[in-house]
Amino acid sequence: MQNQNTLNYSSSTAFSSDRARPQISGVGRVDTGLLAVTLCLVGIGILMVYSAGHVLSNNQYGNNFHYLRIQVIACVIGLVGMGIASYIPYRFYEKYSNLLLFLAFVLLILVFTPIGMGVSGAEGGTFRRWIAIKSIRFQPVEFAKIALLIHTAHFLARKPERIKSFFHGVLPNILIIGLMFGLVAKQPDFGSAVLLAATAGCLLFIGGIRLSHTFMLVGAGVSLLAGFIISSPYRLKRLTDYWASLQSPDATSFQLGRSLEALKWGGFFGVGIDDSSAKINYLPYPHTDFIFSVLGEEFGFIGAASVTIIFMIFVWRGISIARRTENRFGALFATGLTLIIGLQAFINIGVVTGLLPTKGITLPFLSYGGSSLVISLVSVGILLNISRSATRTLPKARKNEPK
Template sequence: MVFSSSYSYTLVNLGDGYHYLKRVSIWAVVGTLAMIFFSKVNYWHWSKYANLAFIVSIILLILVLTPLGIERNYARRWLGVGESLTFMPSEVAKFAAIIFIPTSISRKKEKMQTFSQGILPYLMIIGLYFGLIFKQPDFSTAFVVVVMIFAMVFVGGIKFSHFLSIAGTGVGAITLLLAYILFSGKGGYKAERITTFLDPWKDPTDKGYQVIQSLLAIGTGGIFGRGLGRSVQKHFYLPEPQNDFIFSIIAEELGFIGGITVILLFMILIWRGIKIAMSAPDMLGCLMSTGVITMIAVQVMINIAVATSSMPATGIPLPFISYGGSSLVIFMSAIGIVLNISKHTNLDRS
């Protein structure tokens, strides 16, 4: 789908219609090797490097906000050399959290029931991650990290009353943040995205253009689609068809059937991950699986919700499908950890 959605753009702008296909193929090979590697190494081994992973991820998130960070489309989210060899520190932060948070919780055990040693330290970690990623700005990834950590902490055994109070505070904070963005006059592009979501036809040639083109792509796909490679919207109508809006191209070319098939495949993957988490041999394995599956589930929901105009537009890729090297490698590495946990579960059963 990356090749189909990007061919016209890369042919006209880069002189090579296979540019993204070549790059994503390389990253797919790297991701597959990473998945195999992590599936072979005992997941307990990574707990030795939990603190290091956390520190490195924070350092990278700080560096991306300095002049070393690479800016694209008014967002500073990348580190690397030039435009070709780059990666997103926020993706590294997700993976680091999947190792660090479960390791920390599994060591605390009954202390998780207390506020000072249970929920409080993780609130500080959430605030640190959220603040650094939101500053890029990248609200969607920051939201994914927050939900992912909350899910692991909740499963890790914090008091339900603590969870409810924090969840209520979080909802209140988000409400105040949205109110500030909309009514303070200082919301900038964030306010524009929210108002565009409420009425994209108010500015169909500028602010609402991308969402409208996405809906046109999905709508014109019908039941069975135009056919693989026959999308019209990818021909410079829909911006970023290979990234944030690749689901729209899937629905246009493969139709309602293709879109539902993709959603069902993700649901099967998520359900299988939940089963692995529930039957994991220990708390560490359970929490790692929970983190990985929550990360995938939340990101899938956000991406598809944006493509269908069910929430304000925000830049976040569809796991395993959208173009993006660091995202693909991180997701496949995370799946490798879940596969290793599953293998130990099967061994314990036998």
């Protein structure tokens, strides 16, 4: 009876069912719940980028609307992209999965060439995270995340039995994930590196990797991670700060201390929109990494918890789409897209509330950042396209399953 708990559609049946249902080609109804949640987050994001960023914007660019304007432009591009993506049949990506992965690696390497752009960090060191051509800048890691997901999902969907073999299934994936992790961490963008490795890892887990291999990989991953952290003073400091902050609230690092103070001042109802003082000079990155602190201060526990719940709904809708998708690639891809956004939100909120060690990672849809917003919206577009092909209810095979 164990097979009742699994999506027991072989690729062949999936193909046949594709042909049987015309809506799969991209004309079925999209998941309105997911769309509504996304638009809701984007709306809050626009509001918060203005509210949290206008002081900094004024300081740096002389007008209050610099960040807002860029965010609105990115939002428009992203929404258009989302619309287009929702009509591109997701099977399209599967065909080019290897090419996309190759392109992602090229872009990630280009970051270290002269067209890559470095930004000096507050704690010293340069962060080479951008590719800049003329005035257009974007972060290759955003694209690389999606490319890795497509490749992993494709790998797991095409010959599902391969993952049971360590050398033919697990190892190639681990090598690709490891290589990408290394390149991203080298920028350095440790947060994103962890995020994409974790998401791809989850896909392997859902894709049917053996539990023995899972434990082995988790063990190896943890020890590698430990070595990686110890090798860098600033990462080690962040971790020890985090440890100290768990021991006693007084020992929190500067950034986190400011963030927690802002949240505390927010109280239950918040200080009111635009009345946060955290964003005025003293909270670092109020419009990007720490936008949630400003939100928590201005809208209080009500606002912060609501946004967290909206992300929960987002994850629930996304996973629900995956479960209702009969195509293996579609299901895995949808899972990956949902997880990468959900995990990123979880990590970001975890960091600003002091639950996780400090990591430079943004909050999807809310944080200022053009390429991040565009890619997130396009991801949702792809999810929406997958949802067109999803069944309204859970697949028939699960109908009789006791809940």
